[in-house]
Amino acid sequence: MSKILIIEDETAIADLERDYLEINDYEVFIENDGTKGLEAALGDDYDLIILDLMLPGVDGYEICKRIREEKNIPILMVSAKKDDIDKVRGLGLGADDYMTKPFSPSELVARVKAHLSRYERLIGSNQKSNDLVEIRGIRIDKTARRVYIDGEEKTFTTKEFDLLTFLAENPNHVFTKEELFREIWDMDSIGDIATVTVHIKKIREKIEFDTAKPQYIETIWGVGYRFKV
Numbered sequence: 001m002s003k004i005l006i007i008e009d010e011t012a013i014a015d016l017e018r019d020y021l022e023i024n025d026y027e028v029f030i031e032n033d034g035t036k037g038l039e040a041a042l043g044d045d046y047d048l049i050i051l052d053l054m055l056p057g058v059d060g061y062e063i064c065k066r067i068r069e070e071k072n073i074p075i076l077m078v079s080a081k082k083d084d085i086d087k088v089r090g091l092g093l094g095a096d097d098y099m100t101k102p103f104s105p106s107e108l109v110a111r112v113k114a115h116l117s118r119y120e121r122l123i124g125s126n127q128k129s130n131d132l133v134e135i136r137g138i139r140i141d142k143t144a145r146r147v148y149i150d151g152e153e154k155t156f157t158t159k160e161f162d163l164l165t166f167l168a169e170n171p172n173h174v175f176t177k178e179e180l181f182r183e184i185w186d187m188d189s190i191g192d193i194a195t196v197t198v199h200i201k202k203i204r205e206k207i208e209f210d211t212a213k214p215q216y217i218e219t220i221w222g223v224g225y226r227f228k229v
């Protein structure tokens with residue numbers, strides 16, 4: 001679950017943002033002043049920060065600058081004044097997006113989603129972790145056995161999960177159906193290589209935008225499958 005920090009002194013706005021983000025399965029933390037906000041942003045691991053410009057304590061300009069010195073997580077800046085937004089853009093502080101208040105909460109959620117998936121694609125290729133497999137919009141948490149597609153959790157059966165994880169961990173390698181069957185199903189399993197085909201189909205329905213044109217698991221005709229990167 002992605003962690004989002006909201007640094008916003010207007011509690012009603014912060015609460016509204018939190019409610020909408022939580023409905024969309026994000027874990028949300030709020031700081032109401034700039035000093036605590038900066039401390040949290042630098043001290044904890046968040047996946048995205050929603051940063052108000054005018055804050056008591058340290059202001060949003062300074063917070064943005066300080067975060068950028070240490071982290072490249074997405075920063076979405078918000079302000080009540082359009083002029084301020086223009087000014088911030090001009091300063092090139094390194095925020096990823098800007099929104100003028102008031103904005104619709106669903107627009108906020110859409111932008112958060114877009115920035116998180118872009119960021120995940122960015123780090124996906126060089127993240128080395130035993131527990132996470134991240135390839136483009138897919139994030140497989142092996143420890144929790146959960147799968148997120150563009151930030152949205154999808155449910156997989158045990159074998160679907162094992163098969164997807166195995167393919168994703170061996171990208172660009174072409175496996176025959178026999179190899180996949182041997183790898184994922186134990187010897188006592190009832191079934192045959194047709195089981196593999198059925199499972200690939202089910203996985204594609206969950207991860208592919210268009211199952212007719214798979215972007216992740218590619219069929220190599222006459223051979224088997226491979227996970228494209």
Ligand code: CA
Nearest residue numbers: 009052054055
């Ligand atoms: Ca404010």
